[in-house]
Amino acid sequence: MVSPDQAQPLRGAIIGLGMMGRHHARLLQSSPRVDFAGAVDPLGDRHGAVREAADIHVTVEELLERGRPDFAIVAVPTDEHLAVAGTLAAAGVHMLIEKPLAGSVREAERIIAACRAGGVRAAVGHVERFNPALIELRRRTEEGQVGEVFLIGTERCGPFPDRVKDVGVVKDLATHDLDLVGWLGKSPIDVVAAQTAHKTGRAHEDLVLVTGRLRAGLAFSITVDWLTPTKIRRMRILGDRGMLVADTLTSDLTFHENGSVTSEWDSSQALRGVAEGNSTRYALRRREPLLVELEAFCDFVLGDEDSPAVSLEEGLQTVRCAERVLQSASESQTVRV
Numbered sequence: 001m002v003s004p005d006q007a008q009p010l011r012g013a014i015i016g017l018g019m020m021g022r023h024h025a026r027l028l029q030s031s032p033r034v035d036f037a038g039a040v041d042p043l044g045d046r047h048g049a050v051r052e053a054a055d056i057h058v059t060v061e062e063l064l065e066r067g068r069p070d071f072a073i074v075a076v077p078t079d080e081h082l083a084v085a086g087t088l089a090a091a092g093v094h095m096l097i098e099k100p101l102a103g104s105v106r107e108a109e110r111i112i113a114a115c116r117a118g119g120v121r122a123a124v125g126h127v128e129r130f131n132p133a134l135i136e137l138r139r140r141t142e143e144g145q146v147g148e149v150f151l152i153g154t155e156r157c158g159p160f161p162d163r164v165k166d167v168g169v170v171k172d173l174a175t176h177d178l179d180l181v182g183w184l185g186k187s188p189i190d191v192v193a194a195q196t197a198h199k200t201g202r203a204h205e206d207l208v209l210v211t212g213r214l215r216a217g218l219a220f221s222i223t224v225d226w227l228t229p230t231k232i233r234r235m236r237i238l239g240d241r242g243m244l245v246a247d248t249l250t251s252d253l254t255f256h257e258n259g260s261v262t263s264e265w266d267s268s269q270a271l272r273g274v275a276e277g278n279s280t281r282y283a284l285r286r287r288e289p290l291l292v293e294l295e296a297f298c299d300f301v302l303g304d305e306d307s308p309a310v311s312l313e314e315g316l317q318t319v320r321c322a323e324r325v326l327q328s329a330s331e332s333q334t335v336r337v
Contacts, residue, residue, distance in 0.1 A: 009035045010070040010233035010298055013063055017041040017056075019161075020098055020125075022049035027291055028073070033298045037069035041307060060087050069093060071301055073125070078103045079166045081264055085111045089118030096297045098125040100175040101315030103167060105323055108316045115312060121301050124315030126179045129298070129308065130289040133246040133253040136282065138184055145255065146239030152181045152220040157228035160200060168204025170196070171322050174224045177235075178210075178321040179314070184237065187216035189321050189337050196223065196329040199227055210325055254281045288317045 012026045012034040021041070038055040039045065039246060040063050045056050057063045064087075071094040074084050081102050088095050095115075101124050102108035115122045127175045141149065154177040175226060182188050192212040196205035207225035214220065233248040242257035259277025293309075300307035321337055323335075328335040 002134045008303060009033055011035045011037040013037040013069040013072040015040045015072050016075035017045055017049055022047040023290055024048040024075055026295055038063050060084060064091050071095060071227055074098060077166050082107045082111055084112045087281055089114040089120050092118055092120060094121045095202045096123050098124055100319050101173050105320050108319045112312045122312055123297055123300055123309035125312045127293050128176050128180055128290050129183060130292040131248045131251060132284045132286050133248055133251040136253050136284055137244050137246045140244060141237050146237055146244055147241035149218055149237055149239045152184055154222050155232050157223045158231040160226040169206055169224045170208050170325050173224060175318050175322055177222045178319045181220040183212045183297045185218045187214040190215040191334055191336050192325050192328050193334040194325045194328040226335055250282060251286050254279060
């Protein structure tokens with residue numbers, strides 16, 4: 001990590017002041033790592049996220065005319081990523097692009113080409129990688145706490161968010177999980193088999209069930225929907241020594257171990273299957289994932305090659321996986337990524 005004391009603050013801007021953009025704006029205006037360079041949104045600051053009205057602009061070009069920032073966070077709708085990224089790259093502005101990187105593999109490849117041509121550093125905002133519960137889950141799994149890993153399973157469910165207009169659950173939400181299963185399993189996704197459903201009358205799917213296998217041979221399952229009346233954000237890693245369960249809403253991590261205690265009550269023992277051991281919920285240091293992501297991105301912009309910022313190539317792979325999931329569902333086939 002680059003020490004904040006070793007570098008001048010970077011001038012950072014936010015493009016898009018919607019549900020995600022307003023949180024980015026808050027952090028850009030409060031982080032000692034950043035000098036706020038302004039915000040862009042043709043609809044204005046409807047959430048009151050920017051302190052000074054003079055810092056709000058209608059277009060990216062207007063922002064650039066005021067003074068080119070060192071970097072910008074792109075938090076516009078997915079179908080606008082390519083146009084905004086192209087303008088910023090041509091101006092030499094580094095960027096953090098909210099996930100998914102693009103709405104299609106072709107657009108993601110064009111964004112990567114534009115960033116290379118402009119000589120800018122860019123990363124993708126897969127913020128769940130910076131959740132303290134998932135960071136600790138990954139560390140403990142790597143250290144062998146659950147033993148041989150059998151399965152990575154995720155659930156990401158809740159009511160429909162009105163903010164989403166251009167994509168369905170696969171590209172809006174399941175891209176979190178398609179990225180995470182490969183990151184946690186330290187292996188890219190190899191094959192997927194998926195089912196989708198359309199229950200709310202929208203053009204895009206509002207439920208997806210995905211099973212698959214990583215290239216390393218590990219199985220995974222993903223459940224995502226906009227039909228559940230309460231938010232669920234759960235990820236589990238199951239192994240021969242027990243199971244780690246992360247709740248990313250609360251950043252809680254719990255370990256349920258396989259025990260060696262037997263029961264003299266035969267019917268109870270038969271119902272339990274594997275032996276039930278102790279359960280431990282860990283006390284974790286909790287920092288806002290979006291802030292940790294911002295700090296990692298600043299390090300990346302300053303040249304830290306070990307920064308955990310998510311690369312454009314990783315973002316492209318996630319978009320490719322999302323397309324294969326939709327293809328699998330439409331064709332009722334298992335599809336190789």
